[in-house]
Amino acid sequence: MTHRVFIVQDRESAQFLFPDCGDVGLTAWINEAGLFESEEAAIETAFVHCTEGFIVFEFIEDDPL
Template sequence: MAKTSAFIVQDAESGLFLTPNEGDVGYTQWAHEAGRFDELAEAVDTAQFVLSGQFFVTEVSQ
């Protein structure tokens, strides 16, 4: 089975991770609950749209 990876987004100011929330974007303090993005560009675009400041995008194994 091939390894797959995804990307998670963390707000640099609050330390919270983005997570899906009923068709919107919510926040969680836990990385394992963070929303997974299949593409780096999708993670960055969402972070720029939702967050007003700096953020981290991290690649994770699925």
């Protein structure tokens, strides 16, 4: 089975958001990006942490066995 996940990229720095000790950090590596379970959560977080705009990417991820 699969489900949708979302990743946020900051337009100004081109870095990706990821969880960092209860806050949000930035990483240059997409494999370290945080996965959001809903598009709404991704957008709400991006509004707070990406002041110059952002891009939300949608991916399909396999559920763990």
